[in-house]
Amino acid sequence: MPDHDKMSNSDGSGHPLRWGAPGTAGATIAAGLVFENVSHDYDGVASVRDLSLSIAPGEILCLLGHSGCGKTTLMRIAAGVERQRRGRVLINGRNIADDTTFLPPEKRGVGLMFQDYALFPHMSILSNVMFGLTGMPKKEARAAALSALGRVGLADYAADYPHALSGGEQQRVALARALVPRPGILLMDEPFSGLDKRLRDNVRDETLAVIRETRATCIIVTHDPEEAMRMGDRIALMRRGRLLQHGTAADLYKEPVDLFAARFFSELNQLEGLVTGAGVETPVGVLDAAGLAPGQPVDVCVRPQGVIVNTAGLCGVPGRVRSKRFVGEVDLLSIAIDGLDTPLQARVRAGSPWERGMDVAVTTDPKDVLVFPRHEAQF
Known part of the structure; x- marks a missing residue:
């Protein structure tokens, strides 16, 4: 044969x-x-x-x-x-x-x-x-x-x-x-x-x-x-x-219609937020409110590639690298942030200088941030 x-x-x-x-x-x-x-x-x-x-x-x-x-x-x-x-x-x-x-x-x-x-x-x-x-x-x-x-x-x-x-x-x-x-x-x-x-x-x-x-x-x-x-x-x-x-x-x-649809197409960091006059207040900073009314509780989703890691003391909220994994083209970082029970997951270019235990500053890329009213995100 x-x-x-x-x-x-x-x-x-x-x-x-x-x-x-x-x-x-x-x-x-x-x-x-x-x-x-x-x-x-x-x-x-x-x-x-x-x-x-x-x-x-x-x-x-x-x-x-x-x-x-x-x-x-x-x-x-x-x-x-x-x-x-x-x-x-x-x-x-x-x-x-x-x-x-x-x-x-x-x-x-x-x-x-x-x-x-x-x-x-x-x-x-x-x-x-x-x-x-x-x-x-x-x-x-x-x-x-x-x-x-x-x-x-x-x-x-x-x-x-x-x-x-x-x-x-x-x-x-x-x-x-x-x-x-x-x-x-x-x-x-x-x-x-x-x-x-x-x-x-x-x-x-x-x-x-x-x-x-x-x-x-x-x-x-x-x-x-x-x-x-x-x-x-x-x-x-x-x-x-x-x-x-x-x-x-x-x-x-x-433009996913809800959290279920968003999760289908990418990994997400899910944060709780509250809409104020300034935007959505979250542990990673004030983000765009996406036209939602002040007082509305929301779920904020940040894709791992939308987590921007900077040198400590520069622009962003303070955090500490808990772990780093090399997976080929990218490094996967787990970053502890004050106010978050679960570490933030970030995808950065392979060979990044960040190592476990390092203090860093974290911001987000608006194109990788999604905001959903809390009641619509339940499934």
């Missing part, structure tokens, strides 16, 4: 083996997808709650959230694998599912790629990819399947079986199978979660390139915020079955 991991993941010198030639993936006609006030439950336990969301033709949307927030349920509703309890689903403005209408999955023009890839173990790789091409003459289906395998770099393994492939190769076969019918909408459920970090970045980037070539509308379910930011034109952040925030990666990172 050939060593597929070495053959497909590197050329023997540690360099990833290239996928097929760019520009060879077959293009499709992208479709728009709309959810209108969609709700669903399982035996009375709500999974999706009155959710409305619109995905434009050709857009790549990442559905982001913790396990159990309703991401996969929403994707299954779009595919027709689940029928929602309430609300409507539309493709290109056509109602495909509501209280009285339900278009079956095979008529929706939707491709579905499962988290476990769902390859048939008793069928060859070529047969797996051809599986959804039942309406096409066998010769044409074979040619289309070989072309799709070629684009993901696996045409030479068409006669092999899934058990002979690595996880990364199985992911590529599943992608080829989902795309070969040229669906207007492609749905992908945690497609990279089974890959180790060494492979994930390369496979993810190549997969994104193939999706862009096909021009299909794509929904990618993920719990990884970095993955969502790298892949999505827009991100839909879900919490407990509801759509919490929808926008670009920059929108969600720079």
